[in-house]
Amino acid sequence: MNSIFEKIRSQIETAIKNAVSAAVTKGKLPDIELPAIMIEKPREEAHGDFSTNIAMQMARQARKAPVQIAHIILEEIDYRDTYIVRAESAGPGFINFFLNNDWLYEALILIDKKKEQYGEVDIGRGEKVMVEFVSANPTGPLHMGNARGGALGDCIAGVLQKSGYTVTREFYINDAGNQIEKFGISLEARYLQQIHGENNIPFPEDGYHGEDIIDHVKDYIKQYGEKLVSVSSDERRKVLVEYALPKNLKCIKDGLSRYGIEYDVWFRESSLYDGEIDETIEILKQRGYIIEKDGAVWLNGEKAGLEKDEVLIRQNGYPTYMAADIAYHRNKFLKRGFSRVINLWGADHHGHVNRMKAAMEAIGIPGEKLQIVLFQLVRLYRGGEIERMSKRTGRAISLDDLLDDVGVDAARFFFNMKTAGSHLDFDLDLAIEQSNNNPVFYVQYAHARICSILRKLTEEGVTRKAIEDIKINLLTQPEELALMKKLAELPEEVAASAETLEPSRLTRYVIDVASDFHSFYNACRVKCEDEDLLQARLLLVDSTRIVIKNVLGIIGINAPEKM
């Protein structure tokens, strides 16, 4: 049993089931199939620690008023040997349960026992899951979209790991196909412009206009001179791409590494061109999903359940991005045996979601095994104004610029504060503000404060006793109870984050923990006269420290011991 909550839920569930069947035996209730018992935490304290709406759910089938059913259940309910001390019906038919504090004390014991493993759950049972994220084109620097996708993807992966999944973090390198072609053309044009003058060489309309392309060719010329003028265009592009691509890739790797992201696999799109794309097309053909028209190879949209047909192999014989992507996902599922694949995409790719799911079905893989987390793009604010360009370089703000400005902790924290689907306004001023306005500092401060208390007590020669010797039940103040209750929630917060693929709820959770701690800190002194109480509070703050540290670890930010 990982979570005290599981234990409580199962106690309540059992009590209700037994009560219902007792009532049925006595003829008080008709023998109907019991709906799934939902147990929730009421918002209002007066409504108990836990409540269930089972009486209301049974009402229709049982042909009795909810309140009446609730009363019948309460007549029969037996909660000896549980945490429950009182149960009562309320409102339209809720049954509210009031617990004694033992479960909170047990939560502290559990935290003390599991330490840095506290919060881990095993809903994944080792299932092999891949999280593919960022996968930025290696044709330029990382931008804000990549920054958000990176923070989200890394945290989703982290949360899944803590939930018992075997997780692989993967970056898909788009080092083939059209965009590399365009990259080459762009580099070539800039190269020739450097040598023959900007006005004498046209720059292609659909090329990459970024300054970084010019930087690359300048660097190249500095190092190798103008010898590419005399070779063929094909050769020129090839050499320039081979020069610039690894540099870009290194930039991406370094940037992400600085951001705290380490991948297990860097997968090259080009590796699919050795046959896997052809194999994939062949399978689609055998399964009857291919049509040929206008000199190209198409995925049959009607058969696949899509609005229109999609080109897979162009007239010129080159596969499209989609063809490569289908082959890539076939590789993930069939060649490497992932049973679930999670991709993080910017919202501008949402049109691709159904296409890919349909394509998976077409090659015989259930579409729901591919999960796409779409995230909305980011707007940066500074001084209340939208910020588009870096003041320093005059270019679009890159991940590196962001990290220079606000640091890794603030960036990762902010990107994980809101759900992926929400538009995100990133306030650059707030992120570097050292005040209670800034939630990153608020949480880190709570951790540092605890460490300071522990440090001070250690200096004064106070050491914590073994857990068995601590009278935890001295913790009875409202602020102590609220804090313990919050700490007890971690395992199920982790599980819920994993199930919904929304790590942002953990970020909000840890803000709550910090808040409950600060309230406790103001209401209760750890260093107090009563030796036993001191020991109990020492355990409580140390447990709080562990919880904050564990969550910050998942989000991937520091838990400073001093501030």
Add this chain to the structure above:
RNA sequence: GUGCCUGUAGCUCAGCAGGAUAGAGCAACGGCCUUCUAAGCCGUGGGUCAGGGGUUCGAAUCCCUUCAGGCACGCCA
């Protein structure tokens, strides 16, 4: 035009396998430091859950519709 996403307090956002009086932070206002870090705490005010229908004992949550904003509809990725 078609499809997808979003719309909740002044601002930024939670809540949305239907449940009790819709929450938090910030901003505003008023308090709290001779005691473990005031980067903190306590309190007050603030809402037509975009509008309108419908389903239900019960709707911010589900369905329909209108409006507003964003995005996608390429032999781009």
